[in-house]
Amino acid sequence: MYFTSNHATSSDYGPRSQERMSYSLFINAAVLLLFALISWRYWRFTLAPSLHPEFPKELPYWIPGHARAFFRDSNDLLSRARRHFNDTEEPIALTAFGMTFYVVTQAKHSAEVYKNKDTLSFEDFVQGLMRTNGNKESVVKIMYSALPTNKLGFPNPLGESLGVLAQKMHAHQLHPGSQLALLQQQVHSRIDYLLRLETLDKMCTYAGSRSADHIELPLYQWCSDYFIRLGQHVYFGETLDQIDPTLPDAFLVFDEVIWKMLYQYPDFLSHDMSRARAQVIISLKKYFEIPQSQRISGTAWLITAMEDEMRALGVDNDNLAVLVFHLYFA
Template sequence: MALDFNRTLASMIERFGKSRRPFAITVAGDKFYVITDPKHVAEIYRNEKTLSSERITRIIHNQSGMSSEAVDKLFKVNTSASHNKLHPRPLPPVGLMLESLRQHLAPSELLDRLLDNSTIPLVRQAIDLKWQDFAAPQELEDGTRVLSLKLLCIEAMVRGVVESFYGPTLWELQPDFVHWYMLWERVNWKYLFGIPGFLSKDMIQAKEVMIDLFVKYFSLPPAKRPGASAWILETEDILIEGGMSTEDLGRAMMLQTWAVLGNLYKTAFWMVSYIVYDRKLLEAIREEITPAISGDRVHHHCLNKECPRLDSLLAEVLRISVSMPLVRHITDDTVIGGSTFRKGNNVMISYHQLHLNKDAWGANADGFQADRFLNKTSLKSSLSYRPFGGGSGLCPGRQYARETTFSFIAMLLSRYDLTLATEEAGSSGGGKAHEVKKPRFPQPDYSKPVVGVTAPGEQEDITIRLTPRVLV
């Protein structure tokens, strides 16, 4: 069982960090300076000279099974590399991969093509309930389907999205990819903590199955991988030019795929959960998204720019659910907020604690408020709001994630009347009619460190009813 990571960190911050000054803790022999002041966080993002992400990036790749020599190649700058001709300063392959992802997933014609021609049609298949994995939805006589919200989000945002990047060949090589990926999602905290192999057999098995898949995938010539996205092909070219073997390419792309998929299904799950528990919110968002739906076509630019309630909901979901810590290695003595951080140690930012800072968010900072950002969009610029990180590490896929998630919700609400399938009845007393009580809201699992958005607990889910809407 994982230690309750966020609760332990919150307890330390409560004990040592009320003044918002940095304090130090030691974990597994490494010293971490914990940062809780938003102004100090901003200083860290601006400092790329003495605060480095390279050490943690090397560790993550080494743990995938790459040799030290292979990891060195990721950080070796080749000034004559063809992809470096596009950049003002030469970058190593690890930097070129990030720039490629940023280029393909930033607002552009490249992103529009990916969404319109691949991602949205594949996500729509899940919403059309063309299930291929897990338990099929139960169909009632009136056409209503009863199903797991969690599994719907997995079908749409894992199966649909991964195929939009890799094409259908992925399923020919490993039909059970979704199963193995979701096992990885449940146990990858062991990877992040570096838990010994004899205690991590489930994590190692899931990791190796996925790596084996990507090694087989990249062993095929491009002509036998129809539907591969431009980003996949470009990243493959970058790594091969950087001297990576096919096996190391498979290991690198397993990690890249984790980065792309890891937050989408969780974000969608939390957004739809809050919607289905609040009828007024559901109707307000449905009214907003209606102009963006024309038959099977989704106008994702409209969703992106003309849906303030949907936008506020996403912002609040990210505020309340992003719980990953950011870690940087100190390569030289560094002064932040008047405190000196010594070379060889690390700095840590807890986004979860930053987002629950009552000084910034008020007395209800730890409560969910769907309209928190609706009339005060400036909150997105708060120093205490960092759902996508910052500095050079700002999430390159944030726009893709936003428009994919918005499209999923818009298609779902436009096609179906959405209600909770399970209800609890309780007497109001005095012989009055029974009141309908909603089932308990699903609870997040804050006990484990995650990369981004916190997942619902393993047994936490919602059973929903989807009734096809009759549009007049």
């Protein structure tokens, strides 16, 4: 006689059975997570944009975003974003490190961005750069605190901060008048000097070949070098060049990797940028340590006027050099 039982034996709940249950739970969890990820991506980059066509389109990504591509080559990432949208000229967006960047490529859109002071703040961006490049918090506060309307120096009828007035002072320098005429005269004189064959032979150490009546130069490097030297001379005269003749070369290195500063790359990934930046700032500090009366003539009104305004607020040479550094690379 045989007896049957519906009760499971202890062996049914052995290691193999538990292993199968764990594997099944893992598969179910993985499928659930994958479904959630696909649903999120469909919502984020397909459905939501169709419901809000007024917002810039965003370059699709899988979590954690475009951080790796951004670190590898941010310019290539921006180019890839444009190609993804068929080289659109409309603003586009991309996400990296949890932040959304908006890319503007048309001049008319850039103008709209600068005019839009209600929802976009250029001052916050500038203050962030000041902190990143070494300005003390007290100096940031001083530069963006309202000043009296009857202060000495550059007129301030609206009682604005020096950070805001600096933009107006730059516009004043470039406004038709005696200051602009003097600037144009210096530009013409310097262009004539920089384009002489003997000057090119002396300054362009990167020339491919040269002789008494010709010189061969890499166009991109020469154009970059040319405009850096021209701008430095027009604004700072001969003094800064005498302090550090290699300054244009250092700035050219900095300019090639300036995006590491703008996107606040960590120090261990941006030694090339930080070394070049430090050289420029140190040279500017040496420049401002020289009394104005002892500097060689040719300094633009803007540099002297901004120095006077900042010194009147108690800004020391270290912070003054960092502040003017932003004008140098702008």
